[in-house]
Every structure is written in C-alpha cells, then in structure tokens.
Amino acid sequence: MNDYFSPHVLIIALTFFLAGFVKGVAGMGLPTVAMGVLGAIMSPVSAASLLVIPSFVTNFWQLFTGPNVLALIKRLWVMMLGIMAGTLAGSWVLTSANTAYASVGLGAALIVYAVHGLFAKPLSVPARFERPLSPVIGLTTGLINGGTGVFTLPAVPYLQALGFSKDDLIQALGLSFTVSTIALAAGLARGGAFHLGNITLSILAVIPALLGMQAGTTVRERISAATFRRWFLIVIAILGLELAVHPFLF
Template structure:
C-alpha cells in the first residue's frame, strides 16, 4: 500500500478512496465530472501532478464503459462520426497544451476554465437558449474543441466545456452520455500518452492510477442507476447544477 499511496496516513487513504467513489458516482449519474472531482479532492492530500496522474487510467476505463453502455461499439462509432471534427480538434490541442503544463500558472488555467462554465450554465439554467445554425456547426466544433483541448492538456479537465456545448445543443440524454464517453475516453488516452512523455505518469504514479480503477467503477455503477431513472429535463438540470458546482470549485481553486 505504501507503493500505491506514497506513505499517506490511513485517514488520508480513506479520504482518497471516498473522493474517487464520489467522482465515479457523479460520473455515472451525469456522464462527466470524474477528473474535476478527483483532481480537486486528491490535490488536497497529494501533489497536483500526482493527483492528475492518478485519474488518467480510471478515466480511460470509465469512459470506455460509458461509451459502450446501452448500444455497444456500433452506437459509439455512429456518435463519434457525428462529432469527428470536435474530437479531432480536441485531441490535437490536448497534445499541444500538455507540453505547457510546467509553463503556465495553474491558477490562471483554473480561472480561465471555471468562470465561463459558471456563466454559461447559469445562462442555460435560466431558461434561455442559443442555437448554432447548421452551417456554423463545423466552425463551432473547431472553436470549442480547441478551447477544451487546450484547457484539458493544461489541467487534465476538458469535460465541463464539452458538456456545456452538448447541453446547449439540446443533445438527447443517451446520445450525450455516449458521445461524452467517446470524447473523454480518447482524450484521456491521448493525455495519458502525452504525460508518459512528460514523465507525469511513471513507475511511481502508475500503481495509484491503476488502484483507483476499482472505486471509480463501483461509484459509476451506482451512479448509472440514478441516470437511468432521469428523464431528459431532469438530466439536463442535474447536469447544469453539477457544471455550476464544478465551475465554482475551479474558480475557488484558481483564487486560492
């Protein structure tokens, strides 16, 4: 256990597992927020770089499961093709931005991410909507994909902006959950490979990342049961509330 938890106390280990269970539960219920909850929670007892490394492997596994749940490979391929421009742009910018982790101040990154998410989520929750014209869909996916990838490569978090975009498009619940699983899964794989190169994911941090698979999947299983009982309207409202909480937490971390 010392190899996995880097000589943490028993209380700290219980806290780390509890945070990861919670992250998995919220992931199962809404389809996102796993990296945000894990990073913000684990970073209180671990160095930020170790906290980021810890989420990489469980994020890949949980998103593969999410993308295949309720439709299998064929359904995942269909939604991946539908959002291929967004996914391609996201991956390119994750690789580029991951090389800048040691350059940009983390508080700047967190404020850049948290503020807009809170504003957009409150805007949509208020009942107001905005629509993207079909002829502007491609350019909007490039812009939002680039922003998500850039912030994801820097902070390991690209979910909130992606989910805000999909929610604004009124994406049906099952399709939104499936496409976020695909997007987050391939993004996590690319981020993991990028951080193998940067040294963030190494022989010291890999055991912790592998260990965290179990509590994530247990939490996700419980969260899936909640998601299955939500209709489209309730799912959208729950998603927006989680976005607001996540955004405010990012702002808090940035200011502190």
C-alpha cells in the first residue's frame, strides 16, 4: 500500500493532474504534457504506457461531446486508418532498446509542436485536397505517435485547417486522439511494453487527470486563453529541448 504513496507515484499523479488541467483549459495537450514531464524521469516507453488509459478516457469523453460522431467517422475514416497503420509501424522505436532515439524524437516533436503553435499562421485546406491529404496526414501522425507517444502533429493543425465548426472540431480532435491512443496501446502491447504495474498506475492516473480537467475547465472561464496557450507552448519547447539534448550530455 505504501508503494502508492511513494515519491515516484506522487510525481506521476501530479503530472497527470497538470496534464489534465492543461487539457481542461486548452482542449488538448494531455499527452504532450505527460510525455514531456514523465519522459524526463523515466524511459519514453514507460511514460507512453502510463499515458494510454487516462488519455483514452478523456479523449473518448471528448469524442462524444456532440451529436456528429458518425458523420465525422464517415468523413475522416481514411485518416484514422492511416493513424493506425503509422502508429503500429512506428511503435518499434518506443519498444526497442533504442530509448535514446525515442527521447530525441520525443523532444524534437515537442519543439516542432511548440514552434508551430507560437509562430505558424492558421492553415486552410481546400475541399478538393482533403481526400488525397487525409491518408498522408494520418500516416505521418501515426509514425510520430508510434515513435514518440505524441499524437498532435500534424493531425491537429490539419483538422483545424478543414474548416470545422467549433463543436465539430472538438469532436474531430477527440476522434483522432482516441484512435491514436488505441493504436499506441496496440503497438506497445505488441512490443511487450505493457506490464501489470504499468496498467495499474495508468488506471489510477485517470483520477488526477479528470480532477485536473475539471480544474482547468473552471479556470478557462477566468483567464485569457491566448496568454495561457503562449506560456504553455514555451514550457513545452523547453521540455522538448531538454529531452532532445539529454542523451548527448549524459
């Protein structure tokens, strides 16, 4: 019983509370924050395995926040297949012995995510390009997801560029994140990365993640979302830089 109150477990709980808080404020960011923080204190594959269940629960809830689930699945199913295939293909990086490469890849993905969010202009994808681009975006997102445990790029800016309404965008992101989480779980399981201890901690991490989401949702109504988002991205860039250079310094 005392193991559940060890400093290691408390750090995990605090991390998922923080990650849930960010998701509650910004509508996304739970895996980015969790992988960024936990990747600095444990191997990326261990961090990814802890991420799976709280990520699935929060994203599944987000997917069903509106009435257009079936319409979104019909529109985006090719992209979702690409995410599944790419994640399964790329998960060998996380589950292999090359954890240094996974750490560098995770750091690079976080830096790209942060820089894009800070400086890139919003994109717009014409309707005629959606069909050929969707499988490419899905496959690329899956490869990054499988190799780093971060499934925001390039799926998030692409979905934002498709011109969804606010509510449909939230659901589309929930769909992409849910499929990414399931695919990551399958890739980790195939590589033997799921152990009983990881599953137990992952289930327990749902509680602080949901508490953090509730707190973040409350705070979202009281602060400037633009200010929070800017500092959130700056912190993510710093975390990514530390992860990317760490294997070369120690």
